[in-house]
Amino acid sequence: MTQIIRIDKIKPESEKLSTAAKILTNGGTVVFPTETVYGLGANALDEYAVKKIFTAKGRPADNPLIVHICDTAQIDKLASRVPESFFELAGKFWPGPLTMVMKKSSLVPDLVTAGLDTVGIRVPDHPAALELIKQAGVPVAAPSANVSGLPSPTKVEHVINDLDGKVDIIIDGGDCLVGLESTVLDITGDTPVILRPGGITPEQIEAVLGKVSVDRFVYERFKNLDSSPRSPGVKYRHYSPRAQVILVEGSLTEMAAEINRRSECFINNKKRVGIMATDQTMHMYAHGTVMSLGDRDRPETIAGNLFGLLRYFDRLGVDVILAESIDRTGIGIAVMNRMIRAAGYNIVGVGHAE
Ligand code: TXA
Numbered sequence: 001m002t003q004i005i006r007i008d009k010i011k012p013e014s015e016k017l018s019t020a021a022k023i024l025t026n027g028g029t030v031v032f033p034t035e036t037v038y039g040l041g042a043n044a045l046d047e048y049a050v051k052k053i054f055t056a057k058g059r060p061a062d063n064p065l066i067v068h069i070c071d072t073a074q075i076d077k078l079a080s081r082v083p084e085s086f087f088e089l090a091g092k093f094w095p096g097p098l099t100m101v102m103k104k105s106s107l108v109p110d111l112v113t114a115g116l117d118t119v120g121i122r123v124p125d126h127p128a129a130l131e132l133i134k135q136a137g138v139p140v141a142a143p144s145a146n147v148s149g150l151p152s153p154t155k156v157e158h159v160i161n162d163l164d165g166k167v168d169i170i171i172d173g174g175d176c177l178v179g180l181e182s183t184v185l186d187i188t189g190d191t192p193v194i195l196r197p198g199g200i201t202p203e204q205i206e207a208v209l210g211k212v213s214v215d216r217f218v219y220e221r222f223k224n225l226d227s228s229p230r231s232p233g234v235k236y237r238h239y240s241p242r243a244q245v246i247l248v249e250g251s252l253t254e255m256a257a258e259i260n261r262r263s264e265c266f267i268n269n270k271k272r273v274g275i276m277a278t279d280q281t282m283h284m285y286a287h288g289t290v291m292s293l294g295d296r297d298r299p300e301t302i303a304g305n306l307f308g309l310l311r312y313f314d315r316l317g318v319d320v321i322l323a324e325s326i327d328r329t330g331i332g333i334a335v336m337n338r339m340i341r342a343a344g345y346n347i348v349g350v351g352h353a354e
């Protein structure tokens with residue numbers, strides 16, 4: 001049985017959170033809201049509890065988990081080497097959607113890091129998450145609270161759909177604000193490397209450190225499945241709805257023309273089509289179920305709606321999702337990374353875009 005409790009997202013009731021905190025302390029699993037997506041948490045220092053996360057999600061054992069803490073001071077226990085850049089970045093972006101990868105301490109179980117000698121750590125920017133971690137008194141290992149392979153949950157309905165009956169308690173804190181996961185940044189070397197783009201943009205990191213690079217698997221398919229990429233998550237199918245996703249890149253008019261051409265073709269073949277458009281292009285489509293991801297001039301709105309819309313189209317039962325691309329600047333790099341992966345790395349370039 002999974003308990004579901006609703007809390008106030010601005011002023012979470014601490015007595016309600018204490019039930020969930022006790023479950024964590026006793027080795028159980030708790031789904032909690034964060035500013036990025038919902039997380040499926042367990043005591044990071046308890047291997048037996050962490051194992052339950054992998055089972056509930058159906059997650060491959062070689063994909064490491066992010067450890068969530070409520071206070072920067074806890075870093076010394078979890079990381080064995082803390083570079084200077086950590087303090088600069090934590091000072092600027094924590095609490096917030098930035099996960100920093102550092103050499104792990106011996107306290108962190110191998111199960112959490114999937115055998116790697118590094119650990120990813122972040123302080124989430126959400127009052128309920130912070131209060132929960134504080135009350136539990138332990139670091140909390142938590143991947144996104146979805147069944148492995150599906151889009152991450154940004155609404156409690158998504159969590160209930162995926163994990164009801166598989167976890168001890170779900171804390172309903174309403175919708176997640178950012179809607180995409182944290183940026184995973186490896187700070188073990190001289191130049192910090194973005195392993196997964198997310199809520200904190202490359203531009204923001206560069207402004208603090210003066211340099212940052214982006215791992216090539218942010219856009220490229222990882223092909224050699226026997227070797228180890230720096231971020232094991234890139235090996236797996238991800239963010240994939242049941243429908244086939246086709247991502248189109250080009251100017252607005254070229255994209256719309258290509259999507260119209262393809263949707264007409266699919267519809268003639270008795271396929272059901274969903275179109276992921278934007279506020280600026282909604283009116284350009286003649287066929288299919290057309291939904292806007294948000295405003296191109298405020299790409300954070302697009303980030304916020306992406307996972308929800310992928311899941312919405314699955315609920316409608318569409319066979320194909322035709323999606324527009326957006327600019328790969330700012331949060332756009334994270335949006336495009338998720339879209340490219342949802343599309344299985346197939347991008348249709350039209351006009352002069354690519
Ligand atoms: O926003 C988020 O990061 C959410 C919330 C719940 O905090 N969590 C999340 O966790 O997205 P998950 O497990 O779905 O994704 C974690 C990603 C994976 O791609 C994993 O491979 C990578 O971070 N990762 C974790 N630890 C790592 C490490 N030590 N080295 C390299 N990559 C790591």
Ligand code: MG
Pocket residue numbers: 143144152
């Ligand atoms: Mg995930």
